Amino acid sequence: MSQANNRLEKRDQLISTAFSLFYRYGIHAVGINQVIDAAGVAKRTLYHHFDSKEALIAATLAYRDQQFRIWLEARIEQVPPGGGALLAVFDALDDWFNERDEAIMPFHGCFFINTCAEYTDPQNVHHQQCQTHKRLVHEMLLRHAYQVNAERADALSQELVFLKEGAIVQAHVMADPQAALVAKGVAKRLLQSYTT
Amino acid sequence: MSQANNRLEKRDQLISTAFSLFYRYGIHAVGINQVIDAAGVAKRTLYHHFDSKEALIAATLAYRDQQFRIWLEARIEQVPPGGGALLAVFDALDDWFNERDEAIMPFHGCFFINTCAEYTDPQNVHHQQCQTHKRLVHEMLLRHAYQVNAERADALSQELVFLKEGAIVQAHVMADPQAALVAKGVAKRLLQSYTT
DNA sequence: CTGAATGTATACCGATCTGTCTACTTGCTT
DNA sequence: AAGCAAGTAGACAGATCGGTATACATTCAG
Numbered sequence: 001m002s003q004a005n006n007r008l009e010k011r012d013q014l015i016s017t018a019f020s021l022f023y024r025y026g027i028h029a030v031g032i033n034q035v036i037d038a039a040g041v042a043k044r045t046l047y048h049h050f051d052s053k054e055a056l057i058a059a060t061l062a063y064r065d066q067q068f069r070i071w072l073e074a075r076i077e078q079v080p081p082g083g084g085a086l087l088a089v090f091d092a093l094d095d096w097f098n099e100r101d102e103a104i105m106p107f108h109g110c111f112f113i114n115t116c117a118e119y120t121d122p123q124n125v126h127h128q129q130c131q132t133h134k135r136l137v138h139e140m141l142l143r144h145a146y147q148v149n150a151e152r153a154d155a156l157s158q159e160l161v162f163l164k165e166g167a168i169v170q171a172h173v174m175a176d177p178q179a180a181l182v183a184k185g186v187a188k189r190l191l192q193s194y195t196t
Numbered sequence: 197m198s199q200a201n202n203r204l205e206k207r208d209q210l211i212s213t214a215f216s217l218f219y220r221y222g223i224h225a226v227g228i229n230q231v232i233d234a235a236g237v238a239k240r241t242l243y244h245h246f247d248s249k250e251a252l253i254a255a256t257l258a259y260r261d262q263q264f265r266i267w268l269e270a271r272i273e274q275v276p277p278g279g280g281a282l283l284a285v286f287d288a289l290d291d292w293f294n295e296r297d298e299a300i301m302p303f304h305g306c307f308f309i310n311t312c313a314e315y316t317d318p319q320n321v322h323h324q325q326c327q328t329h330k331r332l333v334h335e336m337l338l339r340h341a342y343q344v345n346a347e348r349a350d351a352l353s354q355e356l357v358f359l360k361e362g363a364i365v366q367a368h369v370m371a372d373p374q375a376a377l378v379a380k381g382v383a384k385r386l387l388q389s390y391t392t
Numbered sequence: 393c394t395g396a397a398t399g400t401a402t403a404c405c406g407a408t409c410t411g412t413c414t415a416c417t418t419g420c421t422t
Numbered sequence: 423a424a425g426c427a428a429g430t431a432g433a434c435a436g437a438t439c440g441g442t443a444t445a446c447a448t449t450c451a452g
Contacts (some may be wrong), residue, residue: 010399025315032440042400043441049398055442067292073378100334108316115346117313118222120304122371131370162375166362174327175318177357184357186386193385227409238430239411245428249410327449400447402439404452417430422423 011049014039018040019060023111027057027118029127057126064111065133071104073140083191086160090187093164094163094180097171109172113165138162149194156194208246209269211233215256219307223253223314223322253322260307261329267300275321279387281340282356286380289360293367293376305368310360333357352390359383 019032026115032053036043050056075092076085095101108114110131119127138161145153145160163183171179213235217226228249232239246252271288272281291297304310308326315323334357341349341356359379367375 024316026316027226028222029314033438042402044401044443045399047441052353066276068447083212089368111311113309113369114313114316116369117305117310118225120220120222120310120368122368127369152223158378162359162362162366162379163361165365166358166360169361169365170358171311172316172318173323173330173361182354183358189389190382228411229408239432240413241429243411395450395452397450398448401445403442403444405442406440409437411435413434414432415430418428419426420427420428 007134010041010045013048013061018056019063061129082147090103090180090184093167097180098177110168156173159190160187206237206241210242211255211259214252215260218256219304242305259326286376286383289363290376294373306364348390355382355386
């Protein structure tokens with residue numbers, strides 16, 4: 001194992017450890033010492049890679065953004081394009097909520113919604129990073145909505161986003177394992193009404 | 197001003213001050229000292245009324261639960277029963293999001309969703325208190341859904357809840373002032389399909 | 393060979409955290 | 423009149439916070 005590999009490994013180790021802790025316990029509730037202990041890394045090493053806790057938070061959000069979008073994109077592309085792809089989103093959510101897909105386990109709600117709950121001001125740096133993530137996911141749905149109804153793709157995708165967010169909140173807050181399927185039921189009817 | 201009044205006033209003052217701070221900055225981010233400074237109360241007084249910060253949090257959640265449900269109930273009862281009452285929910289949300297109703301200002305997302313984001317474990321005491329609140333609001337919608345379609349009231353109310361939660365998240369995370377109206381549009385179509 | 397980069401461990405800094413304590417005041421109730 | 427409940431201000435305790443400093447080890451590149 002080369003030094004260059006070690007460099008990256010430590011950095012990534014810190015980010016993925018920080019993510020797991022932030023995601024489970026919340027950002028404010030997790031201290032820097034807890035992160036370095038769990039990562040098995042010296043404090044100096046953390047502050048070598050990141051200027052501050054704020055910088056670590058930003059890196060953690062970027063890490064999850066990548067992980068989540070790559071995962072969802074892959075799940076959608078497993079089915080033929082069109083309405084089916086949009087419904088596949090809810091099947092993906094179902095597996096996420098019920099922790100049936102190792103690639104995205106465990107489930108503690110949406111990390112970005114949770115982060116906005118800790119930084120409620122929309123002007124806050126972290127809040128805005130969450131907005132960017134949500135916007136990118138929305139655009140992903142929009143691309144597939146075009147295949148269903150190009151003229152009304154904006155409206156369709158936006159309405160599906162509402163159902164998606166509602167399902168995530170319901171699954172987490174109410175610990176409802178069927179949330180994704182309920183949302184999928186509504187999405188189906190919605191899709192029908194958009195498929196002229 | 198009698199002493200007996202003063203007693204209750206101090207307690208309520210602490211709760212409403214704590215709520216404002218917790219709601220705006222998050223629970224973990226707000227310290228006990230910050231609460232007593234803002235409330236203009238001695239630390240001893242806080243610990244006279246509450247055993248711990250945990251107890252203050254519980255009281256804060258109960259306070260908001262009451263405030264919110266009384267507010268929403270009042271908003272719904274301003275219109276004749278039936279489908280209109282269910283749509284009135286989204287008009288109420290619209291005023292909440294855009295801070296047009298003094299009774300429920302300001303808007304920093306849903307305090308209960310935010311709290312669940314800080315206490316992600318559904319077994320956590322505070323998380324469960326949030327579940328209870330959401331269940332009570334759901335039952336409120338259910339009662340009105342009965343007027344629309346008694347046989348399928350469960351399904352209808354559940355789907356409206358999803359739209360409601362989705363709208364709250366969208367309004368907060370994306371700072372989208374129109375979220376409630378988008379959700380209302382979907383709710384309208386949903387209601388039509390349930391009004392045989 | 394040497395120096396820069398990256399890593400280790402650990403002590404330390406000042407600030408803040410929740411919660412307790414002392415000492416005193418006020419005012420209602422019995 | 424006496425006692426109790428509720429209030430004040432503020433010191434204090436012990437832990438933890440984010441972040442820095444010191445001293446040293448390893449490894450790769452010029």
